[in-house]
Amino acid sequence: MAPLKSLEREYPLIDSIFQNFCASHGIFTVEDFLIHDLYLLAALAEQNNNSGKLKQGITQVFSIIDNQCRPWLNGLELLNDVEQNKHVLSTGCERIDAFLQGGLREGHLTELVGPSSSGKTQVCLQAASNVARKYSGRVMYFVSGNSFSSKRIVEFVRQMSDPANNQANSTLQQVMKCIICHSIFDIFRLLDVLHQLKHSLRSQMDCQVRMLIIDSISSLVSPVLGGSGAHGHALMATAGFLLKELAHENNLAVVVTNHMVAGEGGVSKPALGESWKNIPHVRLLLSQDHVTNISSMSILKHPYLVCFFACMAVWLSLKCLLISE
Incomplete structure (x- = not known):
């Protein structure tokens, strides 16, 4: 998964304010979201002056994760991929x-x-x-x-x-x-x-x-x-x-x-x-x-x-x- 900083150009919501908020809670990459207590993160965002924008940023990160998910493949498709590619x-x-x-x-x-x-x-x-x-x-x-x-x-x-x-x-x-x-x-x-x-x-x-x-x-x-x-x-x-x-x-x-x-x-x-x-x-x-x-x-x-x-x-x-x- 990508470092959050590398996503800023393509996703304006993931700006320096959002990155600093995440960094203060030990989150530096998209993968860090997957191992973090997201309910706690959302609660912490609520306490911030930029809560609305921060929650939009969290939603944006989840959208990135969803878009990067690969479609499920069955065993035959995986076997064909191995044999052909x-x-x-x-x-x-x-x-x-x-x-x-x-x-x-x-x-x-x-x-x-x-x-x-x-x-x-x-x-x-x-x-x-x-x-x-x-x-x-x-x-x-x-x-x-x-x-x-x-x-x-x-x-x-x-x-x-x-x-x-x-x-x-x-x-x-x-x-x-x-x-x-x-x-x-x-x-x-x-x-x-x-x-x-x-x-x-x-x-x-x-x-x-x-x-x-x-x-x-x-x-x-x-x-x-x-x-x-x-x-x-x-x-x-x-x-x-x-x-x-x-x-x-x-x-x-x-x-x-x-x-x-x-x-x-x-x-x-x-x-x-x-x-x-x-x-x-x-x-x-x-x-x-x-x-x-x-x-x-x-x-x-x-x-x-x-x-x-x-x-x-x-x-x-x-x-x-x-x-x-």
Whole structure:
């Protein structure tokens, strides 16, 4: 759901007065309305000098929610959508593709979680390179640090290309043009960019966007999770559900990375906590043996690959990822 401020231009009732009233009660996004005591909010609006306008604003927000609700679909319609529109995109690494029965699925939010230097960024860079090369698809690549490496993209493209191909240079140029990189440093900027992307995807005219990568989601969300308030968790949930909506409605393969933090007894666990772990469709755990410099992958969660894989702790050597993050 959108931040209230982003709705002001299109909906004049959601002006600064309405936003300030909502902010004073911990409401910053449309989603916040869904978890707030609305009867209490209406009562508080009654006590305000601008009560009439505030109640009209509340009604306007509910109208926005109603308009954004998707029609109900039966099982057959959902199955047809999956079979016709939700494809599997190769990552460019044969072992990862074999492990995931084809690669990364469109319509899914896939999370790569692991400690530093476990190969998360390398998987993202290789997948971006392959999608741009093999499918001629545009890749939106959002970075929160300095993780994007154009030189690494060049290496991946050259590894995947036929040395005898005289069109190698033009292929490389096309790949580089198809990968659109943005630097994003906080959750608020991320939400703004995702909403802009949502609107622009409705009128795709040339190269279709096939993949969205955020490296890393945890570095953007973690700073707002401190304290006992629910605001940070609401922002995290907003970002998560917006990513899933983008994936489903536009048939995108969305990939995010997440780091590890210390848990009970010093055992490492994925960052962002219990509230986040149920948001991604797929969770993949990466680790690396620093002696052999070989990364491994296991499944924490996957809707199509039964839990047998995770329960058996199936590990896959990723020899194609020889350079650490």
